[in-house]
Amino acid sequence: MRKTLMTRLRADFLAGLAVVMPVALSLAVVVWLFGTVANFTNTLLFFLPRSLTHAQGGEGPMFWHWQVVALLLAVALVIGVGRITRHYVGRRLIAWVDQVILSVPILNKIYSVIKQVNDAFSMGKKGAFQTVVLVEFPRPGLYAIGFITGEHETILDRAVGDRTVSVFIPTTPNPTSGFLLVAPESQVRPLRMSVADAVRFIVSVGSISPAGGMPAGGMLPSRPAEGDASVGTGPLPPP
Structure with missing residues (x-):
């Protein structure tokens, strides 16, 4: 009886993991991308009005504007990468990035699995x-x-x-x-x-x-x- 229960729990865990992992990885990528772009926009503070520089720190009524700008930049970055990869030079650049990432221990294992699963769904x-x-x-x-x-x-x-x-x-x-x-x-x-x-x-x-x-x-x-x-x-x- 105990073995049967453990077998069912293991099957349920694997089924749940197969559902949760893609969602968790997708959210992690979105959070990372948003954070990266938001950090990049910090370098633009020198050229922005003082009201926006305060907004970046969470002060003043313009704070939500800054968050919207970061989100729009993240979306634009993804679209830009997609447009680049549709051309020959972009495909060569992506292939070079793949080689660099795949040469890094541990990271190459994680990256290759995610890329292979993504390629499989893309082929379909x-x-x-x-x-x-x-x-x-x-x-x-x-x-x-x-x-x-x-x-x-x-x-x-x-x-x-x-x-x-x-x-x-x-x-x-x-x-x-x-x-x-x-x-x-x-x-x-x-x-x-x-x-x-x-x-x-x-x-x-x-x-x-x-x-x-x-x-x-x-x-x-x-x-x-x-x-x-x-x-x-x-x-x-x-x-």
């Missing part, structure tokens, strides 16, 4: 993952969640003798690495699950069960397997 939002599927892997009788990343009408189809699709099988808890399968579409089962739910299921090592609702793109027109309304069999829907 960009449409790199088209459909959540279930495939038999790594052997018959065992199943893994994967993502359709492409369909083929090439030499791969002719070699296999059937229509094939590319299926990415992510590892857990780091979903940015995994296995690429070229599978006959007849052996791939589409799931009525959103990409975000699937990524959460993988990152949480299965402790967060997928809701199984409708995917963002609507219902998959596939025939559900007998006794299971959330799993489809047969050919995949056209892209």
